[in-house]
Amino acid sequence: MDKVERFLVQRVTEEGRRETEELVTRELPLTIIINEHELTTLLCSPDKLDYLAIGFLFSEGLISHKDEIKKVLVDDRRGVVRVETTEKRDFKDETPFKRLITSGCGAGSFYRAADMQNMTEVTSQIQISPVEVFARVREFQHHSETFKATGGVHSAALCDNENILLFADDIGRHNAIDKIFGECILKDIPTDDRIIITSGRIPSEILLKVAKRRIPIIISVSAPTDLGVKLAANSGITLIGFVRGKRMNVYTNAWRVKTS
Amino acid sequence: MDKVERFLVQRVTEEGRRETEELVTRELPLTIIINEHELTTLLCSPDKLDYLAIGFLFSEGLISHKDEIKKVLVDDRRGVVRVETTEKRDFKDETPFKRLITSGCGAGSFYRAADMQNMTEVTSQIQISPVEVFARVREFQHHSETFKATGGVHSAALCDNENILLFADDIGRHNAIDKIFGECILKDIPTDDRIIITSGRIPSEILLKVAKRRIPIIISVSAPTDLGVKLAANSGITLIGFVRGKRMNVYTNAWRVKTS
Numbered sequence: 001m002d003k004v005e006r007f008l009v010q011r012v013t014e015e016g017r018r019e020t021e022e023l024v025t026r027e028l029p030l031t032i033i034i035n036e037h038e039l040t041t042l043l044c045s046p047d048k049l050d051y052l053a054i055g056f057l058f059s060e061g062l063i064s065h066k067d068e069i070k071k072v073l074v075d076d077r078r079g080v081v082r083v084e085t086t087e088k089r090d091f092k093d094e095t096p097f098k099r100l101i102t103s104g105c106g107a108g109s110f111y112r113a114a115d116m117q118n119m120t121e122v123t124s125q126i127q128i129s130p131v132e133v134f135a136r137v138r139e140f141q142h143h144s145e146t147f148k149a150t151g152g153v154h155s156a157a158l159c160d161n162e163n164i165l166l167f168a169d170d171i172g173r174h175n176a177i178d179k180i181f182g183e184c185i186l187k188d189i190p191t192d193d194r195i196i197i198t199s200g201r202i203p204s205e206i207l208l209k210v211a212k213r214r215i216p217i218i219i220s221v222s223a224p225t226d227l228g229v230k231l232a233a234n235s236g237i238t239l240i241g242f243v244r245g246k247r248m249n250v251y252t253n254a255w256r257v258k259t260s
Numbered sequence: 261m262d263k264v265e266r267f268l269v270q271r272v273t274e275e276g277r278r279e280t281e282e283l284v285t286r287e288l289p290l291t292i293i294i295n296e297h298e299l300t301t302l303l304c305s306p307d308k309l310d311y312l313a314i315g316f317l318f319s320e321g322l323i324s325h326k327d328e329i330k331k332v333l334v335d336d337r338r339g340v341v342r343v344e345t346t347e348k349r350d351f352k353d354e355t356p357f358k359r360l361i362t363s364g365c366g367a368g369s370f371y372r373a374a375d376m377q378n379m380t381e382v383t384s385q386i387q388i389s390p391v392e393v394f395a396r397v398r399e400f401q402h403h404s405e406t407f408k409a410t411g412g413v414h415s416a417a418l419c420d421n422e423n424i425l426l427f428a429d430d431i432g433r434h435n436a437i438d439k440i441f442g443e444c445i446l447k448d449i450p451t452d453d454r455i456i457i458t459s460g461r462i463p464s465e466i467l468l469k470v471a472k473r474r475i476p477i478i479i480s481v482s483a484p485t486d487l488g489v490k491l492a493a494n495s496g497i498t499l500i501g502f503v504r505g506k507r508m509n510v511y512t513n514a515w516r517v518k519t520s
Contacts (some may be wrong), residue, residue, distance in 0.1 A: 005486045011518060012390050012509040022509060027463050027485035043463060043487075132270050147489050151502065152483040160304055171463060171485055201412055203303060203431060223412040225287035225304075225431055226265045242411065249282060250270040257272060 001045040001076050002026065025152030027171055032056065033082045037091040041079075045153060045170040048179045049074045052170075053081035055182030059174075059209050062094060066185050091206075097161070121236040124216035126193045129258040130248070132161050133219060137243045140197045141221070144169050156180050157197045158189075164197075165189070173200030176208055191215050202228040202239065209237045217256055219243060224251060261306040261336050262286065281490055285412030287431055289487070291341045292316065297351045301339075305413060305430040307440045309334045312430075313341035315442030319434075319469050322354060326445050379468075381496040384476035386453045389518040390508070392421050393479060397503045400457045401481070404429050415459045416440050418451065425449070433460030451475050462488040462499065471495045477516055479503060484511060 004023040009021045028046040032039045032053050039062075044052055050072045052233050057063045063085065071084040136159050141165065144155040154173035158166040158180050166189070168179035179199065184191050195217040196210050202220050204227035210218050211231070218232070219240045229251045232239035238256040242249045264283040271280045285331070288306040292299045292313050299322075304312055310332045317323045323345065331344040396419050403424065406414040414433035418426040418440050426449070428439035437458065444451050455477040456470050462480050464487035470478050478492070479500045489511045492499035498516040502509045510517050 007486070007489055009505070010514045010517070012510055013507050014390055014394070017510075017514075017517075019517070022491055022511075024511075026485045027487040030371060043465065130274055134274070152485060171461070184294060201431070205303065224284060225412060226267070226284045227287040229267055229284055247271070247273050250272055250277075251267060251282075251284075254270045254277075257270070259277070259278075 001026070003045055003047055005076050020037055025171060028076075028079050030079045030081060033080060034062065034091045034094075035083075035085055035089060037094070039091060039094060042172070042174060042175065044175045046076060046079075048168060048183070049076055049081050050184065051179045052167070052175055052184030053083055053182065055178030056175075057083065058181055058185055059178055059212060060092055060094075061212075062091065064186065069186075080109060080242070110154065111170060114222075119211050119231070119235045120214075122211065122214050122216050123236060124193050124214070126161075127256050127258045128161055128195065128217060130246075133240060133248060133257070134246050136161075136164065137197060137219060137221060139164050140167075140199075143167050144199070155197075155199045158184065160192065160193070161195075161197045165194070173198055174206065174209070176200075177206065181209075181213055195219060198222075201225070202232075202241065204228055207231040207235070207237065207239070211237060219248075261288070263305055263307055285431060288336075288339050290341060292304055292341045293340060293341075294322065294351045294354075295345055295349060297354075299351060299354060302432070302435065303434060304435045306336060306339075308428060308443070309395075310429075311428070311439045311442030311446065312435055313343055313442065314445050315438030315440065316435075317343065318445055319438055319472060320349065321472075326448065329446075332446075346413050359443060372494075373462060379471050379491070379495045380474075382471065382474050382476050383496060384453050384474070385475055386421075387516050387518045388421055388455065390506075393500060393503060393517070394506050396424065396455070397457060397479060397481060399424050400427075400459075403427050404459070415457075417457045418444065418449075419455045419457060420453070421455075425454070425501055433458060434466065434469070436460075437466065441469075441473055455479060458482075461485065462492075462501065464488055466489055467491040467495070467497065467499070471497060479508075 008023050009023050010017045030044050063135045068085050070086045073080045073082040140157050153169045154176050155169040155189040156225045158175035159165045166180050168176045169174040191213045197219045201222045202224035218236045221243050224241050232252040238253040266281050267284050269282045270277045283476040289303045290304050328345050330346045333342040342414050368509050404490045413429040414436050415429040416436035417424045426440050451473045457479045461482045462484035467488045477498045484501050492512040498513040499511040
């Protein structure tokens with residue numbers, strides 16, 4: 001399914017107007033059904049729907065390992081992903097988001113005070129140099145063709161010090177990260193000593209998502225919130241924000257940023 | 261409650277690093293309780309919490325008029341707004357967001373296929389000139405001090421052709437719009453022939469929110485999604501996007517944009 005659609009728009013300036021074709025990013029309502037139980041509907045960009053569904057279920061704590069997944073069926077025309085688990089668990093009482101509606105673009109995360117208290121510290125000893133941060137962010141920013149065409153999506157990437165390993169984009173920044181995590185789960189790609197880059201801001205719920213996968217470094221070209229910073233500090237995660245050209249802010253656990 | 265907090269961060273360049281103070285935007289988990297029923301918790305910026313709660317309840321279709329509100333009690337330290345309605349209605353079965361998790365920053369909207377089908381057409385005959393659009397957007401962009409300080413919030417404004425009437429910002433673009441609508445409801449400010457400006461993208465759920473208040477023109481400095489454009493077309497709303505300097509795209513109902 002195409003991620004963009006052409007629309008006829010009027011391009012207006014003070015001098016006049018003319019009709020022109022514009023690419024507009026597509027938005028798909030995607031319903032996730034788990035063991036015959038309709039769990040939720042996300043608004044998302046129409047690709048990597050299997051990764052998105054699995055990443056979302058992981059972020060919500062409804063599955064924790066690939067072995068629990070028996071089948072993933074994607075119907076992208078109807079906007080449905082059906083997930084069957086190996087164990088015949090009943091998800092009827094699961095209502096993600098009933099309690100908390102997130103500030104973030106995209107799926108958001110089912111967020112409880114308990115989430116913050118039960119976080120185990122991320123202890124990975126990896127480090128990254130400023131030169132590596134600037135280089136990975138530059139690659140990241142060149143990566144998103146959809147964004148360049150339509151200005152309408154957020155991107156996320158999983159990297160190590162030398163390379164971008166996985167890339168995803170979505171109208172929701174949460175979805176972009178869940179697509180990355182879903183792909184990691186389905187393809188057994190480890191995340192322990194890796195780095196997440198996001199085009200979006202870092203509020204608490206993005207931080208919780210990344211902490212759940214025990215990722216030691218999160219990098220954003222944008223700003224964190226105070227709760228994002230506090231959660232990163234408490235969970236041992238290095239939060240790097242406002243990466244602009246060859247400048248950045250390290251908000252927490254700066255020991256992972258090597259001195260040049 | 262302050263909307264920003266100071267953090268000590270490391271400013272890192274290729275040449276070296278130094279400690280510096282940075283302003284970081286604050287994020288408050290706000291629980292909305294209606295008639296003793298805990299409805300939901302939003303992540304938001306900590307101001308105009310009464311407006312946010314009332315705007316949210318309106319957008320969710322749980323209240324439709326100021327007369328239905330008996331009392332609004334804000335406890336900004338604990339992050340709670342208690343709303344009491346005049347009629348002793350029980351909201352126990354209301355679970356906003358159970359079905360659909362939105363792509364947007366902020367509160368999002370409880371979104372159903374029915375929402376789209378039941379939309380009545382916005383018939384306001386107001387028009388706006390390109391010069392007025394460019395001037396209002398310029399004022400709008402100068403308005404948000406928080407954004408300039410921290411890069412962490414979205415803004416929304418209600419205007420007429422000549423002036424910005426109301427302004428709000430929030431870490432969630434939905435919240436910013438709900439703060440505007442809540443203020444309109446509590447202060448009896450009409451919205452029928454008015455204009456909404458948003459700093460964020462325009463996906464379907466933002467469009468539904470604006471349609472619910474029968475606002476004829478929505479302007480964004482950013483991009484819409486295809487569903488946003490289709491809903492605007494079907495509901496008689498003029499959608500203007502990508503306003504950059506003295507250029508803009510009119511996606512739908514371009515007759516409301518006057519020829520210069």
